[in-house]
Amino acid sequence: MNLKFFSVLCASLCASSFCLAAENAFFSPDKKIQVVVNDNGGNPSYKVAYDNLTMLENSPLGINTNIGDFTQNLSMSSCDISEVSDSYQLPNIKQSSVDYHATQAVCSFQQDGRKVIDVIFRVSNRDVAFRYKIYEKRDNKVCVVNEEASGFCLPQGATTFLCPQSRPMGGFARTSPSYETSYSVDQLVGRNGWGEGYSFPCLFKVNDSNWVLISETGVDGNYVASRLLNVQGGFYKIGFPQQGECNGFGSTSAAVHLPCETPWRTITVGPLANIVETTVPFDLVKPKYEASQKYTYGKGSWSWIIGMDSSCNFDEQKRYIDFSAAMGYQTVLIDALWDVQIGRDKIKELADYGKTKGVGLFLWYNSNGSWNDAPQSPIGKMDNNLIRRQEMAWMKSIGIRGIKVDFFGGDKQNMMQLYENILADANDYGIMVIFHGCTLPRGWERMYPNYVASEAVLASENLHFGQGACDNEAFNATLHPFIRNTVGSMDFGGSALNKYYNADNAHGTQRRTSDVYALATAVLFQSCVQHFALAPNNLTDAPDWAIDFMKSVPTTWDETRFIDGYPGKYVIMARRHGSQWFIAGVNAQKETLKTTVNLPMFQKGDQIKVYSDDEQLNGKVSSQKVNKKQQIEVTIPNNGAVLLVTE
Numbered sequence: 001m002n003l004k005f006f007s008v009l010c011a012s013l014c015a016s017s018f019c020l021a022a023e024n025a026f027f028s029p030d031k032k033i034q035v036v037v038n039d040n041g042g043n044p045s046y047k048v049a050y051d052n053l054t055m056l057e058n059s060p061l062g063i064n065t066n067i068g069d070f071t072q073n074l075s076m077s078s079c080d081i082s083e084v085s086d087s088y089q090l091p092n093i094k095q096s097s098v099d100y101h102a103t104q105a106v107c108s109f110q111q112d113g114r115k116v117i118d119v120i121f122r123v124s125n126r127d128v129a130f131r132y133k134i135y136e137k138r139d140n141k142v143c144v145v146n147e148e149a150s151g152f153c154l155p156q157g158a159t160t161f162l163c164p165q166s167r168p169m170g171g172f173a174r175t176s177p178s179y180e181t182s183y184s185v186d187q188l189v190g191r192n193g194w195g196e197g198y199s200f201p202c203l204f205k206v207n208d209s210n211w212v213l214i215s216e217t218g219v220d221g222n223y224v225a226s227r228l229l230n231v232q233g234g235f236y237k238i239g240f241p242q243q244g245e246c247n248g249f250g251s252t253s254a255a256v257h258l259p260c261e262t263p264w265r266t267i268t269v270g271p272l273a274n275i276v277e278t279t280v281p282f283d284l285v286k287p288k289y290e291a292s293q294k295y296t297y298g299k300g301s302w303s304w305i306i307g308m309d310s311s312c313n314f315d316e317q318k319r320y321i322d323f324s325a326a327m328g329y330q331t332v333l334i335d336a337l338w339d340v341q342i343g344r345d346k347i348k349e350l351a352d353y354g355k356t357k358g359v360g361l362f363l364w365y366n367s368n369g370s371w372n373d374a375p376q377s378p379i380g381k382m383d384n385n386l387i388r389r390q391e392m393a394w395m396k397s398i399g400i401r402g403i404k405v406d407f408f409g410g411d412k413q414n415m416m417q418l419y420e421n422i423l424a425d426a427n428d429y430g431i432m433v434i435f436h437g438c439t440l441p442r443g444w445e446r447m448y449p450n451y452v453a454s455e456a457v458l459a460s461e462n463l464h465f466g467q468g469a470c471d472n473e474a475f476n477a478t479l480h481p482f483i484r485n486t487v488g489s490m491d492f493g494g495s496a497l498n499k500y501y502n503a504d505n506a507h508g509t510q511r512r513t514s515d516v517y518a519l520a521t522a523v524l525f526q527s528c529v530q531h532f533a534l535a536p537n538n539l540t541d542a543p544d545w546a547i548d549f550m551k552s553v554p555t556t557w558d559e560t561r562f563i564d565g566y567p568g569k570y571v572i573m574a575r576r577h578g579s580q581w582f583i584a585g586v587n588a589q590k591e592t593l594k595t596t597v598n599l600p601m602f603q604k605g606d607q608i609k610v611y612s613d614d615e616q617l618n619g620k621v622s623s624q625k626v627n628k629k630q631q632i633e634v635t636i637p638n639n640g641a642v643l644l645v646t647e
């Protein structure tokens with residue numbers, strides 16, 4: 001397909017009489033979202049409106065395979081509309097119990113008189129999603145998907161909140177792309193990142209009150225993970241992996257068995273509350289296996305973020321086990337090089353010691369393999385299923401709680417299979433899994449019950465590596481609840497209470513944010529297992545109220561609600577754990593934010609514990625009563641925060 005076709009398409013193709021078009025419209029259960037699908041006499045498209053306002057203009061549909069080009073010469077033969085619903089419990093995401101209701105539309109397309117694909121739509125009250133079902137063609141039981149036409153035409157005036165996809169085999173030890181690039185906010189459409197598009201999820205502001213978040217879910221070893229490419233202007237489309245990824249090895253296409261259903265393309269629309277509260281990545285997938293045991297989530301510490309590689313020694317890890325025990329935390333994460341700096345026998349000794357303190361171990365692994373130059377060991381343990389399972393049997397024998405596997409090789413199908421195989425094997429041995437240097441999770445919290453979280457963000461390590469990241473820390477924190485963290489658990493490893501990212505707490509990069517901010521991000525950043533960047537010295541050098549809060553803050557949430565904010569400026573959001581609400585706000589704007597927040601979850605007279613900052617970022621704790629309008633005044637200085645907690 002060429003650019004000319006797309007620009008015509010975006011300008012609403014089928015107004016003229018030359019085509020004999022079939023069109024179908026359907027709505028979300030609350031009727032606010034309307035989707036219209038049209039075959040335009042050959043080239044199918046869809047458009048999306050919310051509250052009668054255009055969110056996506058006519059945007060192409062279709063899929064190009066080696067058994068046929070199903071992007072053109074298609075006619076829509078039927079569109080079966082039904083209601084679907086699902087109720088599920090998922091303790092490891094932003095909301096523990098979800099009731100999902102949606103309209104399903106199965107739009108069938110014919111080519112040369114034969115049904116070739118369905119486009120299956122789901123429209124819930126916040127989200128539109130679609131995927132393709134590809135049918136067998138006579139003796140063809142398999143095919144290769146080379147490209148999707150799936151596009152997204154943002155209306156005139158839309159602005160972008162995006163981070164570029166890295167080129168392959170660049171960055172540290174040729175480990176990119178690993179979803180670790182900076183966001184640009186409120187930019188005009190029409191750019192294509194660094195030439196390779198953008199990493200999911202991708203946020204667009206359509207008008208003063210409505211937004212569009214584009215992502216994908218249900219990606220596993222049966223397909224590739226995708227990115228978003230700009231074609232021109234406000235027109236974006238799905239892009240498959242880059243040829244150079246995974247050391248150039250493996251195809252950029254997806255090989256599938258027929259009939260097959262592709263991953264879901266998701267489009268969350270409406271006000272920012274819809275963006276922050278969406279559960280669409282999880283609504284559309286199912287568990288791929290049963291949990292082998294009940295996994296215990298919770299908090300932990302890790303020495304590496306403050307002490308780096310040299311801290312991965314026996315004595316320091318023992319000290320961190322004691323520290324986790326003093327905090328009431330469940331785990332310690334032992335980062336890279338433990339195999340040479342501690343050794344396997346001594347790791348067993350640490351695991352045994354941890355057991356006496358109620359502290360389990362997470363162990364770091366290199367995912368390699370042959371996909372990049374990352375030298376850190378243990379290496380060669382996770383890329384081969386025989387060795388991996390032997391290693392995991394050893395872990396199980398000494399009671400290892402989880403693993404953190406780092407430095408993956410991109411988004412090709414072979415790498416998606418590796419993620420899935422690590423998860424499935426780890427479940428056999430009762431091990432939880434965190435990924436770093438990795439792709440975005442795409443529904444994995446529900447698909448793989450022992451999956452915990454992924455990095456796929458410029459995480460806390462950058463605060464140690466460079467002052468620029470510290471200077472921009474609050475700015476980035478005001479983006480994640482709307483973008484990266486709203487579609488998947490995020491292993492950020494933050495909430496440092498050291499003034500400096502160094503074991504002596506006297507030199508190195510300097511934290512610009514307040515102590516209340518450190519506490520607030522423990523609520524803002526969602527992952528069911530949190531390894532905080534706290535250090536043993538914080539037991540004596542941090543305020544008591546800060547340590548007490550970090551001891552008690554939950555890592556699992558029953559409910560999440562957006563209160564107020566604007567991506568890149570400030571964010572105030574609420575999470576509930578049991579009957580206790582935690583409302584966290586951070587401000588990245590130069591000016592102090594003074595605002596009245598509506599708290600419909602509280603009653604008049606309810607007592608709230610308030611953690612707040614003065615203009616010099618000195619924190620204090622007070623108690624306040626909710627007024628009869630269920631409101632509270634808050635003041636948040638630049639790089640500061642506020643926390644309101646049910647007393």
Ligand code: CA
Nearest residue numbers: 436437455461
């Ligand atoms: Ca990283």
